[in-house]
Amino acid sequence: xxxxxxxxxxxxxxxxxxxxxxxxxxxxxxxxxxxxxxxxxxxxxxxxxxxxxxxxxxxxxxxxxxxxxxxxxxxxxxxxxxxxxxxxxxxxxxxxxxxxxxxxxxxxxxxxxxxxxxxxxxxxxxxxxxxxxxxxxxxxxxxxxxxxxxxxxxxxxxxxxxxxxxxxxxxxxxxxxxxxxxxxxxxxxxxxxxxxxxxxxxxxxxxxxxxxxxxxxxxxxxxxxxxxxxxxxxxxxxxxxxxxxxxxxxxxxxxxxxxxxxxxxxxxxxxxxxxxx
Amino acid sequence: xxxxxxxxxxxxxxxxxxxxxxxxxxxxxxxxxxxxxxxxxxxxxxxxxxxxxxxxxxxxxxxxxxxxxxxxxxxxxxxxxxxxxxxxxxxxxxxxxxxxxxxxxxxxxxxxxxxxxxxxxxxxxxxxxxxxxxxxxxxxxxxxxxxxxxxxxxxxxxxxxxxxxxxxxxxxxxxxxxxxxxxxxxxxxxxxxxxxxxxxxxxxxxxxxxxxxxxxxxxxxxxxxxxxxxxxxxxxxxxxxxxxxxxxxxxxxxxxxxxxxxxxxxxxxxxxxxxxxxxxxxxxxxxxxxxxxxxxxxxxxxxxxxxxxxxxxxxxxxxxxxxxxxxxxxxxxxxxxxxxxxxxxxxxxxxxxxxxxxxxxxxxxxxxxxxxxxxxxxxxxxxxxxxxxxxxxxxxxxxxxxxxxxxxxxxxxxxxxxxxxxxxxxxxxxxxxxxxxxxxx
Numbered sequence: 220x221x222x223x224x225x226x227x228x229x230x231x232x233x234x235x236x237x238x239x240x241x242x243x244x245x246x247x248x249x250x251x252x253x254x255x256x257x258x259x260x261x262x263x264x265x266x267x268x269x270x271x272x273x274x275x276x277x278x279x280x281x282x283x284x285x286x287x288x289x290x291x292x293x294x295x296x297x298x299x300x301x302x303x304x305x306x307x308x309x310x311x312x313x314x315x316x317x318x319x320x321x322x323x324x325x326x327x328x329x330x331x332x333x334x335x336x337x338x339x340x341x342x343x344x345x346x347x348x349x350x351x352x353x354x355x356x357x358x359x360x361x362x363x364x365x366x367x368x369x370x371x372x373x374x375x376x377x378x379x380x381x382x383x384x385x386x387x388x389x390x391x392x393x394x395x396x397x398x399x400x401x402x403x404x405x406x407x408x409x410x411x412x413x414x415x416x417x418x419x420x421x422x423x424x425x426x427x428x429x430x431x432x433x434x435x436x437x438x439x440x441x442x443x444x445x446x447x448x449x450x451x452x453x454x455x456x457x458x459x460x461x462x463x464x465x466x467x468x469x470x471x472x473x474x475x476x477x478x479x480x481x482x483x484x485x486x487x488x489x490x491x492x493x494x495x496x
Numbered sequence: 497x498x499x500x501x502x503x504x505x506x507x508x509x510x511x512x513x514x515x516x517x518x519x520x521x522x523x524x525x526x527x528x529x530x531x532x533x534x535x536x537x538x539x540x541x542x543x544x545x546x547x548x549x550x551x552x553x554x555x556x557x558x559x560x561x562x563x564x565x566x567x568x569x570x571x572x573x574x575x576x577x578x579x580x581x582x583x584x585x586x587x588x589x590x591x592x593x594x595x596x597x598x599x600x601x602x603x604x605x606x607x608x609x610x611x612x613x614x615x616x617x618x619x620x621x622x623x624x625x626x627x628x629x630x631x632x633x634x635x636x637x638x639x640x641x642x643x644x645x646x647x648x649x650x651x652x653x654x655x656x657x658x659x660x661x662x663x664x665x666x667x668x669x670x671x672x673x674x675x676x677x678x679x680x681x682x683x684x685x686x687x688x689x690x691x692x693x694x695x696x697x698x699x700x701x702x703x704x705x706x707x708x709x710x711x712x713x714x715x716x717x718x719x720x721x722x723x724x725x726x727x728x729x730x731x732x733x734x735x736x737x738x739x740x741x742x743x744x745x746x747x748x749x750x751x752x753x754x755x756x757x758x759x760x761x762x763x764x765x766x767x768x769x770x771x772x773x774x775x776x777x778x779x780x781x782x783x784x785x786x787x788x789x790x791x792x793x794x795x796x797x798x799x800x801x802x803x804x805x806x807x808x809x810x811x812x813x814x815x816x817x818x819x820x821x822x823x824x825x826x827x828x829x830x831x832x833x834x835x836x837x838x839x840x841x842x843x844x845x846x847x848x849x850x851x852x853x854x855x856x857x858x859x860x861x862x863x864x865x866x867x868x869x870x871x872x873x874x875x876x877x878x879x880x881x882x883x884x885x886x887x888x889x890x891x892x893x894x895x896x897x898x899x900x901x902x903x904x905x906x907x908x909x910x911x912x913x914x915x916x917x918x919x920x921x922x923x924x925x926x927x928x929x930x931x932x933x934x935x936x937x
Contacts, residue, residue: 242751292860335859341745389677394850445713447746447856
């Protein structure tokens, strides 16, 4: 089974729970705009770049992540965010790979360009959602035997180490770092953004180094620069180092359908619809 | 030995004898939430003006506060405000009742609104002596208004604790660790006590709120020290005054208080009880892990108004520093979009709020208020079909009001129905007919 089906179910369930029970500041209209625009943009880009196959799954995953994270009073900005998110996969490319995780660059671009008219509310999760989501995410690793779980696990390991070390140095009780780690936004980031196999380095060593850089950057921005959404900024920042990491530590390119096996010679990356997933 | 109260960090008494009371709402001067502190946070860019008030009832000489502050504070950055400012802010932003009177259904309906006023109180005080020892550096000493203020920095993990103890403060066990974590983050400590002479000269019978203006990237409120030996949860009201929009916490859930419900008319005389019970119920429902938004509104107006919006002059005295271009008339209200107020309310203890509150300002300018509706039924002779239908549907509507009151407050539905003189087993059609009897009549 395509692992994206599982991811879509988890994110949809979380969104319904968030909207119905957790007071997420998002109405059905905004959710519809996000989801509609990501699919529309994916379709338009598929046509424009003359790809043989239209596949909405990855776009919908990005759209659901936007619903969970992106907040604004202006629907048109939500729509622009969705367009940037999906279009980034087609436009911001380097040697046949898109540079940024789509949701990440969509959000960071809007945070940077709209003077705060788009914001991310990282605290709106609650315990039930957190532990439920945690189980679903870990379950996803098992169910899908995801080839790129290494980047998620490495990132969580490094981030946990940074958060705990700082608290230990300051003499804070364990409740503080534990509370900081109980964030749904952190899980969404670890399991759905940094894990994106299309935008992480090709080799395992590269991915682990990448995970360490992003974890350090996110921790530094949040706890030393006292800026919100440190992880989002950090991922966008270090994504530009991926081509360099691929050069230093080369590996095999990922493909959703072949699940990590090298693509066949007669099916070059660009010809496949999922190349832009 | 003197046993001054030490209030760490946000005016939260750490001695067992809590003396904070005082958040009042509605018309009655009833104590609503005990151990309540009120804080006004004015924030724009990296600049913060913090105004702290609480209702200290003890002897002024026994009172002191210790607040971790992120930077050195000069004398000019400290000020003493008036209680009236915070009272006004409270009254303006408090949850409100709106009252409607049903008109004769045979005539066009006209609506009438009212909102009860609210009242709050707050007092602050402190006194400090100095002693240079133990790696504690007294960086500055000032007298501002009725307060003697000391700015301390410390290098040693337990230096500050010992310094405070030697100066007659009762430091609860466990404070040392928390002080240590603040010291390692290079924060300064702002210690204030009441200067009794100055207080007598000024003639105030109560302690006025202290204000501090500082610049720091941190947009947060230290609450950890105040919870060390608190005998139970504490209440905190935060009024955030910002330029762009609503303020929320980034490390805890921020949830809007339920609003807009129709509640039984008898709530009018018990609004204070209703508000407290509803807040208790919401805290319980969220397992005490939420910060509640009670009001989020453009400071230029209100609808309905529980109190008039604050004037430019009042806002400036609270520290809103970006109003210079506004009208010269001090009584004028700020232009729309100049100031946005967010009123946050939380009940907290160590188990549920392990770390300090961290905030972010959003560009969310959607107005929100805690607003509850009373609809007085019309009682008259039905002279038209509309009136008959109205009277038929009335018991069902009243029962819905009873149900929403029960769900909001956790009060016993049977008692509510009894007070409203409704049937104990819920609504039935007014004429006693079964639902199917009306279909083929």
